[in-house]
Structure formats: structure tokens, C-alpha cells
């Protein structure tokens with residue numbers, strides 16, 4: 281590991297932030313935090329924390345010894361001064377005299393020690409930082425140190441790697457117990473500036489940010505050098521996958537749905553880097569996946585054990601493997617919860633990390649973001665466990681210690697809040713989602729918690745919308761089966777499956793039916809009928825695989841048109857394929873109800889959009905002998921129907937568990953176009 285501290289960069293950074301009232305001492309802490317955060321070998325997601333002790337003032341201008349520490353749940357790599365919480369250092373330092381502390385006391389102490397009540401919560405390791413007298417304290421979970429310390433003789437290995445210049449303390453629970461151990465250790469080693477906590481990580485400190493940073497890089501670089509010089513070469517024999525990712529992922533995703541009554545769905549984030557392939561080809565891999573994470577605080581994301589699936593398992597075996605995992609997790613929970621007199625509440629018993637022999641690893645999460653974090657931590661686990669085995673024998677913290685962190689209130693508070701979103705973990709694909717009804721619908725579903733994929737042929741508008749929404753954009757030609765197949769494969773690769781498809785893309789053609797050229801009619805059928813069929817077929821293929829426990833295949837929704845019921849003059853080329861699509865909807869509902877697939881549609885009319893432009897509105901109004909305003913408000917309710925009204929109808933249909941084969945009319949009321 282290289283030392284990346286550059287005085288010039290630290291100066292530039294300070295000059296950027298000084299106008300915000302940030303002092304040089306504080307700016308150096310932020311600069312160092314970012315350097316540490318960018319080293320993926322040092323800091324995994326949300327891990328690591330940094331602090332600086334400074335003089336500050338209370339609300340009545342009284343000088344106070346303060347400490348500015350990273351807020352809980354923030355990432356170091358992009359951190360700014362706002363990611364730090366000011367706390368009353370003198371008050372926290374006085375807690376050193378205690379011999380024990382309840383979680384409730386710790387939470388109150390950390391909360392009340394904040395200089396501003398509007399600050400976020402300070403890091404769970406605040407007391408450790410507070411009890412170390414040095415001005416700057418940095419804490420990370422470096423892969424090299426974890427490889428050395430997740431060993432039976434971790435202490436000896438660290439001393440060998442660092443020439444005996446490091447304080448090493450045994451693994452101890454985070455929070456007050458760790459702070460107390462560190463404080464005691466420092467009493468006898470006043471000149472030392474590096475503390476390694478076995479099976480957890482490292483703290484370095486100093487009177488300048490550069491000193492503390494230098495110590496961090498030194499201890500990690502020495503550990504890396506030691507590993508390089510002493511490790512044995514591991515024999516790994518990566519096998520060829522016997523599954524295609526696109527075939528396996530939806531089955532696995534379906535197996536993770538606890539029951540058809542459960543609303544929550546999970547996203548699968550897949551990785552198959554060389555490290556993961558080597559891990560899968562390692563002979564002791566099946567023991568390692570049951571050992572536990574490289575540092576206990578990863579367990580809040582990954583759970584203690586990973587699930588391993590052999591390369592040739594079929595769908596029944598996958599369901600059984602998930603069931604066995606759940607039973608094992610429930611046993612682990614009950615056993616350890618007895619120590620807490622049954623007071624802890626189990627989150628869920630599903631696996632979060634799933635290794636598939638020959639193929640790779642899936643991170644499982646309630647959202648794409650969470651699933652990505654889990655798969656990243658799974659990769660760190662594979663890398664560290666392999667390094668550990670090349671030195672000796674991977675032996676992380678015990679399941680008992682892991683449980684204490686996995687169910688420790690201050691630690692779990694780091695997890696992003698699970699919002700009560702009806703579609704969290706659901707994957708939506710919408711075609712023609714770049715503008716008009718499609719864009720309004722994509723937005724509505726995103727608000728409801730869904731992961732949204734927009735397929736559209738208009739790259740410029742749609743990619744901007746997708747960026748804005750935090751959605752995925754895939755260029756797609758819905759009339760080309762090949763283009764659709766690639767796009768749907770990509771959805772499965774990225775999310776693991778698919779829950780809702782809104783086949784929305786369409787285009788309007790006009791012409792008097794007795795004289796319209798055949799070419800126009802066929803063109804319209806391509807996009808207004810066959811494209812719906814192509815999209816539905818691609819979706820059904822994935823949804824059938826996902827329907828492994830029954831009744832959870834998915835939902836297909838069509839954007840129909842009032843033209844399907846009540847033709848407008850000279851609008852046959854548009855209305856005819858739409859009428860056929862309405863029957864397509866019924867056919868899908870009929871043929872695929874058994875696959876747990878619901879099918880429905882929205883019959884919208886006179887909505888301003890890319891398809892029904894102001895120009896076309898004027899023309900259609902003329903065809904009916906109306907003004908443009910009367911045309912758009914000419915309905916029973918006398919109101920213009922908006923794209924958002926249609927979006928709401930799609931969402932209602934997606935959530936209506938017992939509805940299939942249905943069409944909702946969204947037109948402000950038009951009795952001629954109402955369904956019989």
C-alpha cells in the first residue's frame with residue numbers, strides 16, 4: 281500500500297474549504313479521511329471512522345474541548361466536514377472511570393454529547409476515539425491485517441509483521457468494552473501509536489493528521505509485505521459454470537420469496553471477479569463459507585454464514601438449500617438470544633451471500649443499493665479468507681461474538697431505514713418510459729420503492745430521465761426480438777429477475793381504413809401489437825422461472841387506448857392493433873395465471889404526450905368538430921386527464937393482488953368508450 285499524502289493536495293483542499301470556516305486542523309482530518317476511504321483494501325462500505333479533537337464553543341460562546349468524529353453510516357471516500365459530528369470530548373472522556381455501561385446508557389451518552397442536536401449520530405466507536413488522547417484517531421478494517429488477525433496466532437503474526445512495534449489486543453465487543461481495553465492498553469504503552477484489535481481492525485493516532493495517516497499506511501504496508509513473504513501458494517481450481525446466470529438468477533430470486541403473501545422482494549447483485557472464482561475453486565471453500573465475516577460488523581449486511589450452492593443443483597434443491605439455511609439461522613438466533621433473555625427480535629432468516637459453484641456470488645438485499653454492498657463485502661470476504669488460508673487457517677470471531685454485533689442496537693442503526701414502500705425490492709421494466717405517460721409512470725413506481733428499468737429508443741431524453749430518477753436505462757427497439765432479449769438479459773444480470781413489466785411503447789398512425797396503404801397498417805401492428813407480444817414473451821420467460829414457490833410470477837401491464845373500444849374517425853391504423861392488444865391481454869391472463877402472472881391494462885384517452893402532441897390534438901379535435909380545449913376536457917368530469925393519472929392507474933393495478941384480465945379506463949369519463 282502506497283502512502284498518498286501530498287502536502288500540495290492537503291493545501292489545495294484547505295484552501296477550498298477555509299471560506300466555509302473550516303480550520304486547517306479540521307481540513308487535514310477530512311483530507312486524510314478521504315485518502316483512507318478511497319483505499320478499498322482499507323475500508324469497506326460504511327466502515328472505518330476518523331476523528332479530530334479541537335477547541336469549539338458552546339451555544340453561549342463557552343470554550344469547550346470537542347471532538348469531531350465521522351457520523352454513523354457515512355462513507356469516508358467522499359466525506360465533507362458535514363459528515364462529522366461535534367461531541368463534548370471532556371464529558372465523554374470522564375466515562376473512562378466507569379467499569380461497565382449498558383447499551384441504553386451508551387446511546388444516551390453519545391446522543392447527548394453532540395454539540396448540536398440536529399447532528400446525525402456519531403460513530404459507534406466514538407468512545408474509543410474519545411479515550412485515545414491523541415488529537416487525530418483513524419480506524420480501518422484493512423484486508424491484510426484481517427488476514428493476519430483472523431488466525432489462531434494473530435497476535436504473533438502482527439508482531440512479526442511490524443517488528444513488535446504494535447499494541448495488539450484480543451477481540452472484544454465494540455463500544456464501551458473496546459474503548460476500555462484500549463484505554464488500559466495505552467496506559468502502559470504511552471509512546472505507541474498503533475493498536476490492532478484481533479479479528480476486527482486497526483486504530484492509529486497522532487498529533488497531526490499526517491502522522492496518524494502515515495502510521496496507518498505503515499502498519500498495513502508491513503502486513504502486506506509479511507504476507508507476500510510468508511504465504512504458501514494456494515491450489516485453486518476454478519470450475520466452469522454449469523448454469524447460465526440468466527437461467528439461475530430468477531430461480532434463486534423466486535426461492536428467496538418466503539411466501540406469496542409476502543410483499544418484500546429481494547434484489548440479487550452478482551459478481552464473478554477472479555478473486556471470487558479462485559475462492560470457489562479452493563478446496564476448503566465449503567468450510568470457509570460457514571465461518572463468519574472478516575470483521576463482525578459486516579454481519580449486519582452479510583449475516584454470519586454464506587449459503588453455498590453446488591454447480592449441478594436443480595430448482596427443488598435450491599428451494600431446499602434456502603429452507604435449510606433459514607432453519608440453521610433460526611437456531612443460531614434462538615441459541616444466542618437466550619443470553620439476552622429473548623429480548624432481541626429476529627430480522628429475517630434468509631441468506632444474504634450466496635456462492636454458486638463455478639459461477640460467482642450473489643449479494644442479496646432489500647434494494648439494489650443494499651445488494652451491491654453485500655456483494656462487495658462478499659468479495660472482501662473471499663479475498664481475506666484466501667489470504668488467511670495461504671498463511672494458516674482462517675479463524676474469524678466466534679458466532680457468539682458475531683451475534684453480539686449483528687444484533688447490537690448502535691450497529692444496526694447504521695442500516696438504511698427500511699421505508700414502508702409497497703414495491704421495495706421489486707423490479708419494474710417499462711418500455712417507452714422516456715417521456716409522457718411512460719416517464720410519469722417510471723417516476724411513480726420509483727416513488728413506490730421499485731427498482732426501475734426504462735427501455736426506450738430515444739437515448740438522449742431517456743438517459744437524462746434515468747439519471748435523475750436513479751433508474752437504469754437500456755436502449756431498446758421493442759419491434760426487434762433480439763434487442764429485447766439482450767435488454768431483458770441485462771435486467772436479470774443486474775437485478776436477478778423481474779416483477780412488473782409495463783408494455784407502454786406505442787406510436788400513432790392515421791388513415792381512412794378503406795384507402796390506407798397496407799404498409800402503414802403493418803407498421804402500426806408492429807409496434808402497437810407485435811411489440812407488446814414480444815415484450816410479454818420475454819417477461820413470461822423470466823417470470824415462469826421466478827415462480828418457483830407458486831403465485832409469485834409477476835405482473836404484465838399494457839398501455840391500451842380508448843381506440844381499442846371506441847374507434848375515432850380515420851384512426852383505424854392505430855385502433856386496430858390496440859384492439860388486438862386488448863385481446864392479447866386476455867389471452868395472457870388466461871394462459872399464464874397458472875404461472876402466477878397477473879395481466880391488466882390501462883385504457884387512457886386524450887393525454888398530452890410525445891404521441892398525442894398539441895398538433896395532433898388540434899387535428900383530432902377537428903376530426904370531431906371540437907376546439908382543442910373542448911377536445912381534452914370533453915369528458916364526463918370536464919377535466920383534462922394527465923399522464924400522472926395514468927401512472928396512478930398502473931400502480932393501482934400493480935398492487936391489486938387479486939386482479940387479472942382487467943382494464944381500467946382513465947379518460948375522465950366517456951360513456952361510448954366505457955367497457956361493457
Ligand SMILES: [Zn+2]
Nearest residue numbers: 328421480481
Ligand atoms: Zn471497526
